[in-house]
Amino acid sequence: MQRRQLLKHMGAAIPAAALARAGRAADLLTPAGGASIAPGPFTPDWESLEKYQTPDWFRNAKFGIWAHWGPQCEPEFGDWYGHFMYREESDTYRYHVQKYGHPSKVGFKDIIPRWKAEQWDPDSLLALYKQAGARYFMALANHHDNFDLYNSRFQPEWNSMRLGPRRDLIGGWSRAARAHGLRFGVSVHAAHAWSWYEMAQGADKSGPYAGIPYDGNLATADGKGAWWEGLDVQALYAQRHAVSKGDAEGGVVNEHWHWRGGASIPDQAYCDKFFARTRDLIDSYDPDIVYYDDTVLPLWPFSDAGLRLAAHQYNRSIATRGKLDAVVTGKILNPQQRRSLVLDIERGQSNQIEPLPWQTCTCIGNWHYDRRIYDNNGYKSAQTVVHTLIDVVSKNGNLLLSVPVRGNGSIDEKERAIVEEIGRWMARNSEGIYDTRPWAVFGEGPVMEEAPAVSGAGFNEGKTKPFSAADIRFTTKGEAVYAFVMGWPGNGKVTIASMRSGGPHLPRRVSRVELLGSGRKLDFRQTAQGLVVNLPAEKPALHFANALKIT
Template sequence: MNRRNALKLGASALAGLYVSPIWGQYKICNAAIRANGPFEPSWDSLEKYIVPDWFRDAKFGMWAHWGPQCEPEAGDWYGRGMYEEGSWQYKYHVEKYGHPSKFGFKDIIKVWKADNWNPEALVNLYKDAGAKYFMAMANHHDNLDLYDSKYQPNWNSTKLGPEKDIIAGWEKAARKAGLPFAVSVHAAHAWNWFDTSQGADKNGALAGVPYDGKLTKADGKGTWWEGLAPQELYAQNHPLSENPSGNSSVHSQWNWGDGASLPSQEYIEKFYNRTVDLIDKYNPDMVYFDDTALPFWPISDAGLRIAAYLYNKSLQKHKTVQTVVTGKILDEQQRKAMVWDVERGQSNSIEPLPWQTDTCIGNWHYDRGVYNRKHYKSAKTVIHTLIDVVSKNGNLMLNIPVRGDGTIDELEREIVTEIGVWMTLNGKSIYGTRPWKIFGEGPQQESAGALTAQGFNEGKGKPYTAADIRFAQKDKILYATVMDWPENGRAVIKSLGKSSPYYTKKIRQISLVSTGEKLKFKQHADALEVYFPAAKPKASYASALEIIS
């Protein structure tokens, strides 16, 4: 029995049994009741999904990938790395907080206060920068729900740390700003991601002393967390995965293969209930899953059930599905059922269906070292990524790392503001566009790296030059963006010559989008020459041209 056929067994509206092959074994799961509607928890049913126009038109979103792991200001996956003996995060943790047998991740949550967080101010800043939708992290692999969570009642941000409903604050700000509201959900992987917390030092004075990952409610007597059950957070009451590679086995096991320790049905159903609770309370317009396809695929249909629930719920409210679900590493059928998300990477061709890339100007969680070294992506790099992605039928979701206290630093603010300058001047060449016959021309694409795993090919190509052009179209207008200012005063676009098979109409007018200035041009047989003004406009590292026939 193959995996897809196994899932079909659970797609019945009668919610019978779901049978999944797990490397020679079979597992029986109860299928939860789904929202009434035509979508069933199977790929064959979900592939009828059509991406809503609001998402296709928006093109540019911004993300607050923010939670307790931002409090130490030591980068991404801190809650895992702090338990990896010898790693820089482990050393940092021991020096700043103490040994992880005494001060674990649960204690990081306690000291995270978010005391300077102003969601309305940040969302308005992002809107001013050109963002057309906003996403907030609802939970990370650290398993803390950042909302008033019915099914994670003790380990959520309303009870610990900030004692605030983070998602409610972000949602209110986004709705007030008139932006579609998205949430990102990562917690399916806590089962294996936190396995380092089961360890102990192999060297030093505390060798052999267990970290806090196996603590239970009974161990809390006399502590600040008395009455709480750490296993509701760490979920480590199970054997470690097989085939570990050094301190980490989680990467190769992201799809629950390669000897991964498989989560219990109780764990899976709790995740399902937490996510449906999130959907019902905050009505997100988009749910981003940091998973291969959907959560727990292919060992469970829980992710399929969530997607079907969300689509049916939206259909009941809007008459058409207006919600978006994203997932990673999708096959051809799965890309019809949801939006393909590429992490830190770009497709190398026009995709037949809308997709999204997600990236960050620094590390996903705030990293003071990136700030100190001034290693953030520039506004120029962000804009070049956006233009390239849009030319290939994609959207860009950009994370601006937030400090533990809820603020962004002045370097980040400068970058966001500069992005806004370009978007204000050139946004009409981005928003609401669709791909042209080809995405572009020029030498940069020849050097672009291939996608690997979730994506991870950004920055592998040569820098863009004035010889690199990216196209998009809207309302019978062709936009050609010259990816750097031509210092010789003219841009040459080979794809728009008179003999080009792509553009056969006579060009009547070309304008610089940022200023509206009409430009002189000559259309030769082999290329179009466009003559640029002597004075550069603001943010001239990418110049959109409006071409009218």
């Protein structure tokens, strides 16, 4: 289908019958670059993709850890460094000028070779994450900075084999994850480089550098005599285009992320290159899961690149593994898209049991490493992470937790302590997490009563009061129901109203209650008000969340 037709039918599905007449999936929607999709039952349209079924491995895994790590971690100054360093009013700009120099002279391209990752030890980190209870691991394959962290055939100048660490980072992460028995995923963010880097075309509005252009419009010829001589800077910055319309020009800046509100729309060559880069990533590293940091899919709805990538990955999984074993995530999905992909909610949770599996992604700090959070003891605690995990799992979801990696490839001692504490809790309580499904209700208590609904991509975490012993979350497996009490009650008793005698959720009376990790049978009585359980006199070491196994 031609680009102009896709633009005409913004958001409309491509007719399945028309695609079927086109022949094999490998021949469908071939871009100008000549790349095709793997043959198989899936075609790049929603009518085909909605036949997708989430594989059991993902539904059972529940917990993954993410290394959201790339050259933007080298300054150790937080997320979106390569964007905000070109915003004159931002703290990042001021930090950059002080540490590296003015962005007319030292742009983001000049940060990349400073990033050496000299302490990166993926095997040691994956051993730690496996011990913490993670069942899958996600590695950043590229960010909005457009720098590929693998041996990229279609971004050959700007990748980690040629610059910076001069190593195949995705290859190293993949080998370590699989050596430790973890499913492996990659996250892809580069579709947004087109608009994300637009600030690099600008200049200071005041001060000694007023009007002197930043480095976003440099050409290859400008590199003569510089360290980047012969490199095409525009292959990184992608800035030979008119910028998106700001609010003052009749645009809506908050809509640019969704390619609306006056956003500059990438050209066909950009879309074709993105498809080729991402297919190369999928084919070379065979990820179990691909996370797209996009509304619906990359470059949707003006390009079919994301549809083709999803169909390609599903077909390839069937061809190479004998079954559909792959996961593709997307954000802000309508019901049909929700059946076609796994919904990802960023830094937020659903407030209900979702009928289909989903994932929340969050971080214990900033997405990219931020030394200020370390210095100010600003990381999420293990308690907060565990409470989030339990809440998400009770609603049919998974938790993908980012542990920020320093520029040198290590994690700091405060992060390590948090991860280790999560591991100690999981060692005692993971029976109620892994391989479970939602119960009749996901929970009870005051936090449930005030939980906000998700809007947009998410971002509703932390908008309720903290969990306490008055809050309970449920999961189930086999004949057991697991009731997670989110604290230790002062009177040593738990009353679970949802399990009251004669209530609608239990077909038979409770016969046994035990505290996970102890094997000890607990005294209880089932009344018309609820199941009343007497807890042991001695609290567990990590008593901020306590799993009762009820049969």
